[in-house]
Amino acid sequence: MTSASVRNDLRIELAELRAANLYKPERPLASPQSPRVTIDGTEVLNFCANNYLGLADHPAVIDAAKQALDDQGFGMASVRFICGTQHLHTNLESRLSTFLGTEATILYSSCFDANVGVFATLLDERDAVLSDHLNHASIIDGIRLSKARRHRYRDLTDLETQLASTRTARRRLVVTDGVFSMEGSIAPLREICALADRYDAMVMVDDSHAVGITGPTGAGTPELLGVQDRVDIVTGTLGKALGGASGGYVSGHAEIVDLLRQRSRPYLFSNALPPVIAAGALTALDLATDPARREALHQNTATFRAQMTRAGFHVLPGEHPIVPVMFGDAGEAVRIADRMLRSGVYVTAFSYPVVPMGKARIRVQLSSEHSRDDLDQCVEAFLAARYD
Ligand SMILES: *Cc1c(COP(=O)(O)O)cnc(C)c1O
Secondary structure, eight states, X not given: XXXXXXXXXHHHHHHHHHHTTOOOOOOOBSSOSSSEEEETTEEEEEOOOSOTTSOTTOHHHHHHHHHHHHHHOSOOOSOHHHHOOOHHHHHHHHHHHHHHTOSEEEEESOHHHHHHHHHHXXXXXXXXXXXXXXXXXXXXXXXXXXXXXXXEESSHHHHHHHHHHTTTOSOEEEEEESEETTTTEEOOHHHHHHHHHHHTOEEEEEOTXXXXXXXXXXXXXXXXXXXXXXXXXXXXXXXXXXXXSOOEEEEEOHHHHXXXXXXXXXXXXXXXXXXXXXXXXXXXXHHHTOHHHHHHHHHHHHHXXXXXXXXXXXXXOOSSSEEEEEEESHHHHXXXXXXXXXXXXXXXXXXXXXXXXXXXXXXXXXXXXXXXXXXXXXXXXXXXXXXX
């Protein structure tokens, strides 16, 4: 009977989510991830993937993955330190270190796991973490698993106050997303690093939405803002610009990476990345170093942002290919996204609890592989849905 009553409670909770337009449905794609995808038998333009460089279905990435499948097998059936390490893993780790300009890199099954592994390994009750209030859920959960004192900062003034009030801590770590995923805004890393210098704190950046696309060589926000040498720890995902499959990493000082290999639980107690994915990611990384893709992405971003602003939409300012189009009301954002899908343009509405209550938005994400016609069609679909 207990189980029946729990199930009843859960049904009520789900009904409440639906009533508040907060229920998130899933739409199966019948095609590879690409600027054009097939949903319910219809081809639509896709503006909601993290496929910034169009590598998720790139033939060279697929070929590399197929080759690895033949040569290296399907899975490792082991964690890394028992018998789950191939040269593909160590090659990918050293390639990432070179790309990011760091001493060493350790792979995880996801960036979520990377963030869950890092805090508890480096910090205990003698230490303090200072975390931006907009940070990704995986950072929040990772911090929760450590015994460090937790502080959430809202802005730089707040951060400085908290740095001043945690002087007695043994270690202090300031952690921020490089790019905030719901805002498309870039963290003020220069200012954060200057404060960290003044108060002798470490700096960690989760660059999942920036790696491969931001900065002169695509090395991310620390490169963009000229603080690569000051940032102690960078985490990131292989599940966005870098091929979009899965996998994540922690990169930084050799001692940190070494200790994570010995102590961090999602690394020690979870399977090694499949060879297919390591091989695909290596090729994705090669392709990501071609500046032409990044330039096409930034051109598309600038064009789309200008078009939408001219069309009278409220777009959060910035230069990132995440373009939040603000509606406020969750019902309105969902209604517009639904109408746009019917007219062949796939975008996603985000509402509470992913963004604050009353700040619902449609988050458009551009790819280097969208054409000018694709962008025009997206803007027209926004206009048609708004005035429908
Ligand atoms: C997407 C994202 C993650 C999660 O990455 P996975 O590899 O999919 O687990 C973590 N942090 C940030 C900031 C992200 O945007």
